[in-house]
Amino acid sequence: AQSVTQLDSHVSVSEGTPVLLRCNYSSSYSPSLFWYVQHPNKGLQLLLKYTSAATLVKGINGFEAEFKKSETSFHLTKPSAHMSDAAEYFCVVSDKDSGSGTYKYIFGTGTRLKVLA
Amino acid sequence: NAGVTQTPKFRILKIGQSMTLQCTQDMNHNYMYWYRQDPGMGLKLIYYSVGAGITDKGEVPNGYNVSRSTTEDFPLRLELAAPSQTSVYFCASSSLGYEQYFGPGTRLTVT
Numbered sequence: 001a002q003s004v005t006q007l008d009s010h011v012s013v014s015e016g017t018p019v020l021l022r023c024n025y026s027s028s029y030s031p032s033l034f035w036y037v038q039h040p041n042k043g044l045q046l047l048l049k050y051t052s053a054a055t056l057v058k059g060i061n062g063f064e065a066e067f068k069k070s071e072t073s074f075h076l077t078k079p080s081a082h083m084s085d086a087a088e089y090f091c092v093v094s095d096k097d098s099g100s101g102t103y104k105y106i107f108g109t110g111t112r113l114k115v116l117a
Numbered sequence: 118n119a120g121v122t123q124t125p126k127f128r129i130l131k132i133g134q135s136m137t138l139q140c141t142q143d144m145n146h147n148y149m150y151w152y153r154q155d156p157g158m159g160l161k162l163i164y165y166s167v168g169a170g171i172t173d174k175g176e177v178p179n180g181y182n183v184s185r186s187t188t189e190d191f192p193l194r195l196e197l198a199a200p201s202q203t204s205v206y207f208c209a210s211s212s213l214g215y216e217q218y219f220g221p222g223t224r225l226t227v228t
Binding site: 032034036042043044045046049051090092094095096100102103105107108109110 | 148150158159160162165167173207209211213214215216217218219220221222
Protein backbone atom coordinates (compact mmCIF):
# COMPACT_ATOMS: atom_id res chain seq x y z
CA ALA A 1 0.00 0.00 0.00
CA GLN A 2 1.12 3.52 -0.70
CA SER A 3 2.11 5.82 2.14
CA VAL A 4 3.88 9.09 2.75
CA THR A 5 5.79 10.03 5.87
CA GLN A 6 6.90 13.57 6.57
CA LEU A 7 9.53 13.09 9.20
CA ASP A 8 9.21 16.47 10.91
CA SER A 9 5.96 18.12 11.92
CA HIS A 10 7.73 21.42 12.66
CA VAL A 11 10.97 22.90 11.33
CA SER A 12 12.49 26.23 12.41
CA VAL A 13 15.30 27.93 10.49
CA SER A 14 16.85 31.36 10.56
CA GLU A 15 16.36 33.63 7.58
CA GLY A 16 19.16 33.09 5.06
CA THR A 17 19.98 29.54 6.21
CA PRO A 18 19.18 26.34 4.28
CA VAL A 19 15.85 24.57 4.47
CA LEU A 20 15.42 20.79 4.52
CA LEU A 21 11.97 19.22 4.74
CA ARG A 22 12.05 15.44 4.72
CA CYS A 23 9.65 13.07 2.99
CA ASN A 24 9.73 9.29 2.63
CA TYR A 25 7.26 7.26 0.65
CA SER A 26 6.29 3.73 -0.15
CA SER A 27 4.73 2.72 -3.42
CA SER A 28 4.14 -0.44 -5.38
CA TYR A 29 4.56 1.06 -8.82
CA SER A 30 6.36 4.04 -10.31
CA PRO A 31 4.95 6.96 -8.40
CA SER A 32 4.66 10.61 -9.13
CA LEU A 33 5.65 12.84 -6.24
CA PHE A 34 4.71 16.40 -5.42
CA TRP A 35 5.37 19.10 -2.88
CA TYR A 36 2.65 21.64 -2.13
CA VAL A 37 2.81 24.76 0.01
CA GLN A 38 -0.07 26.22 1.97
CA HIS A 39 0.21 29.70 3.43
CA PRO A 40 -2.09 30.57 6.33
CA ASN A 41 -5.75 30.65 5.34
CA LYS A 42 -4.89 29.91 1.72
CA GLY A 43 -5.28 27.01 -0.68
CA LEU A 44 -2.58 24.59 -1.75
CA GLN A 45 -0.07 25.66 -4.36
CA LEU A 46 2.15 23.27 -6.30
CA LEU A 47 5.85 23.83 -5.56
CA LEU A 48 7.32 21.10 -7.73
CA LYS A 49 6.68 17.64 -9.12
CA TYR A 50 8.54 14.47 -10.04
CA THR A 51 7.02 12.37 -12.81
CA SER A 52 9.82 9.91 -13.78
CA ALA A 53 11.97 12.36 -15.70
CA ALA A 54 15.00 14.05 -14.07
CA THR A 55 15.52 12.99 -10.47
CA LEU A 56 16.52 16.49 -9.37
CA VAL A 57 13.47 18.66 -9.72
CA LYS A 58 13.44 22.44 -9.54
CA GLY A 59 10.34 24.28 -8.47
CA ILE A 60 9.13 27.76 -7.79
CA ASN A 61 10.65 30.23 -5.32
CA GLY A 62 14.07 28.53 -5.33
CA PHE A 63 12.90 25.18 -3.97
CA GLU A 64 14.13 21.87 -5.31
CA ALA A 65 13.77 18.20 -4.45
CA GLU A 66 15.66 15.05 -5.31
CA PHE A 67 13.95 11.75 -5.99
CA LYS A 68 16.04 8.91 -4.53
CA LYS A 69 14.49 5.58 -5.35
CA SER A 70 17.01 3.56 -3.33
CA GLU A 71 16.14 5.57 -0.21
CA THR A 72 12.44 6.06 -1.12
CA SER A 73 12.87 9.71 -0.32
CA PHE A 74 11.84 13.02 -1.87
CA HIS A 75 13.25 15.69 0.41
CA LEU A 76 12.57 19.37 -0.25
CA THR A 77 15.42 21.86 0.00
CA LYS A 78 16.12 25.53 -0.44
CA PRO A 79 19.59 27.11 -0.09
CA SER A 80 18.46 30.23 1.73
CA ALA A 81 15.21 30.68 3.63
CA HIS A 82 13.13 33.80 3.27
CA MET A 83 10.52 35.07 5.71
CA SER A 84 7.86 34.51 3.06
CA ASP A 85 8.65 30.76 3.07
CA ALA A 86 6.93 30.35 6.44
CA ALA A 87 4.02 28.03 5.66
CA GLU A 88 2.79 24.43 5.79
CA TYR A 89 4.34 22.03 3.30
CA PHE A 90 2.77 18.79 2.11
CA CYS A 91 4.47 15.90 0.38
CA VAL A 92 2.11 13.91 -1.87
CA VAL A 93 2.49 10.66 -3.77
CA SER A 94 0.30 9.74 -6.72
CA ASP A 95 0.05 6.10 -7.61
CA LYS A 96 -2.18 3.78 -9.55
CA ASP A 97 -4.41 1.68 -7.35
CA SER A 98 -3.86 -1.95 -8.33
CA GLY A 99 -7.46 -2.91 -7.62
CA SER A 100 -9.51 -0.12 -9.17
CA GLY A 101 -7.00 1.13 -11.72
CA THR A 102 -7.64 4.71 -10.64
CA TYR A 103 -4.99 7.14 -9.49
CA LYS A 104 -4.90 7.92 -5.80
CA TYR A 105 -3.15 10.77 -4.04
CA ILE A 106 -1.68 10.12 -0.63
CA PHE A 107 -0.89 13.19 1.47
CA GLY A 108 1.70 13.46 4.17
CA THR A 109 0.65 15.03 7.45
CA GLY A 110 2.49 18.25 6.70
CA THR A 111 5.53 20.13 7.97
CA ARG A 112 5.13 23.60 9.38
CA LEU A 113 8.12 25.75 8.49
CA LYS A 114 8.95 28.67 10.73
CA VAL A 115 11.49 31.24 9.59
CA LEU A 116 13.17 33.30 12.29
CA ALA A 117 14.41 36.83 11.64
CA ASN B 118 -8.10 29.82 -17.49
CA ALA B 119 -9.76 30.31 -14.11
CA GLY B 120 -8.54 26.90 -12.94
CA VAL B 121 -10.64 25.52 -10.07
CA THR B 122 -13.27 27.80 -8.60
CA GLN B 123 -15.29 27.22 -5.45
CA THR B 124 -18.31 28.96 -4.03
CA PRO B 125 -19.10 30.17 -1.47
CA LYS B 126 -15.87 31.29 0.24
CA PHE B 127 -17.46 31.34 3.68
CA ARG B 128 -20.66 29.96 5.14
CA ILE B 129 -22.22 29.60 8.56
CA LEU B 130 -24.85 26.89 8.93
CA LYS B 131 -27.10 25.97 11.79
CA ILE B 132 -27.20 22.36 12.95
CA GLY B 133 -29.53 20.35 10.74
CA GLN B 134 -29.41 22.70 7.75
CA SER B 135 -28.24 21.56 4.35
CA MET B 136 -26.15 23.20 1.69
CA THR B 137 -24.24 22.57 -1.51
CA LEU B 138 -20.65 23.56 -2.06
CA GLN B 139 -19.98 24.30 -5.70
CA CYS B 140 -16.80 23.38 -7.58
CA THR B 141 -16.02 24.06 -11.24
CA GLN B 142 -12.88 23.48 -13.26
CA ASP B 143 -12.11 24.65 -16.80
CA MET B 144 -9.09 22.44 -17.55
CA ASN B 145 -11.07 19.49 -18.93
CA HIS B 146 -9.71 17.25 -16.18
CA ASN B 147 -11.32 13.87 -15.70
CA TYR B 148 -10.43 13.52 -12.03
CA MET B 149 -12.03 15.71 -9.39
CA TYR B 150 -11.81 15.53 -5.59
CA TRP B 151 -13.28 16.92 -2.41
CA TYR B 152 -11.13 17.23 0.70
CA ARG B 153 -11.69 18.62 4.13
CA GLN B 154 -9.00 20.16 6.29
CA ASP B 155 -9.55 20.54 9.99
CA PRO B 156 -7.52 23.13 11.93
CA GLY B 157 -3.83 22.25 12.08
CA MET B 158 -4.38 19.01 10.20
CA GLY B 159 -3.73 17.60 6.77
CA LEU B 160 -6.27 16.90 4.06
CA LYS B 161 -8.78 14.08 4.20
CA LEU B 162 -10.46 12.81 1.05
CA ILE B 163 -14.26 12.92 1.15
CA TYR B 164 -15.27 11.86 -2.37
CA TYR B 165 -13.68 11.69 -5.77
CA SER B 166 -14.74 11.27 -9.37
CA VAL B 167 -12.88 9.82 -12.35
CA GLY B 168 -15.29 11.22 -14.92
CA ALA B 169 -18.81 12.41 -15.52
CA GLY B 170 -21.30 10.03 -13.96
CA ILE B 171 -18.68 8.20 -11.87
CA THR B 172 -18.08 8.95 -8.20
CA ASP B 173 -16.59 7.03 -5.31
CA LYS B 174 -16.08 7.42 -1.57
CA GLY B 175 -12.90 8.60 0.03
CA GLU B 176 -11.89 8.08 3.64
CA VAL B 177 -14.50 10.36 5.30
CA PRO B 178 -17.70 10.27 3.17
CA ASN B 179 -20.32 10.11 5.95
CA GLY B 180 -22.67 13.07 5.96
CA TYR B 181 -21.85 14.10 2.39
CA ASN B 182 -23.05 13.37 -1.11
CA VAL B 183 -21.71 14.22 -4.53
CA SER B 184 -22.76 14.11 -8.14
CA ARG B 185 -20.87 14.58 -11.40
CA SER B 186 -23.18 15.26 -14.31
CA THR B 187 -20.59 17.18 -16.34
CA THR B 188 -16.81 17.16 -16.67
CA GLU B 189 -16.61 20.69 -15.28
CA ASP B 190 -18.76 20.53 -12.14
CA PHE B 191 -18.47 18.49 -8.97
CA PRO B 192 -20.81 19.78 -6.24
CA LEU B 193 -20.63 18.52 -2.66
CA ARG B 194 -23.87 18.27 -0.72
CA LEU B 195 -24.06 18.41 3.07
CA GLU B 196 -27.26 17.03 4.50
CA LEU B 197 -28.23 17.67 8.12
CA ALA B 198 -25.14 19.68 9.03
CA ALA B 199 -23.39 18.79 12.28
CA PRO B 200 -20.70 20.68 14.26
CA SER B 201 -18.22 17.95 13.29
CA GLN B 202 -18.47 19.19 9.70
CA THR B 203 -16.97 22.55 10.63
CA SER B 204 -13.89 22.61 8.43
CA VAL B 205 -12.30 24.08 5.34
CA TYR B 206 -13.31 22.28 2.17
CA PHE B 207 -11.06 22.11 -0.86
CA CYS B 208 -11.97 20.95 -4.32
CA ALA B 209 -9.23 19.77 -6.68
CA SER B 210 -8.91 18.42 -10.18
CA SER B 211 -6.23 16.54 -12.09
CA SER B 212 -5.47 14.68 -15.27
CA LEU B 213 -4.79 11.02 -14.51
CA GLY B 214 -1.92 10.86 -11.99
CA TYR B 215 -0.52 14.29 -12.66
CA GLU B 216 -0.53 17.24 -10.27
CA GLN B 217 -3.73 18.31 -8.63
CA TYR B 218 -4.99 21.85 -8.97
CA PHE B 219 -6.77 23.16 -5.89
CA GLY B 220 -9.50 25.69 -5.47
CA PRO B 221 -9.25 28.47 -2.87
CA GLY B 222 -11.43 26.63 -0.36
CA THR B 223 -14.74 27.10 1.44
CA ARG B 224 -14.62 27.84 5.15
CA LEU B 225 -17.70 26.28 6.77
CA THR B 226 -18.84 26.74 10.34
CA VAL B 227 -21.73 24.74 11.78
CA THR B 228 -23.20 26.08 15.02
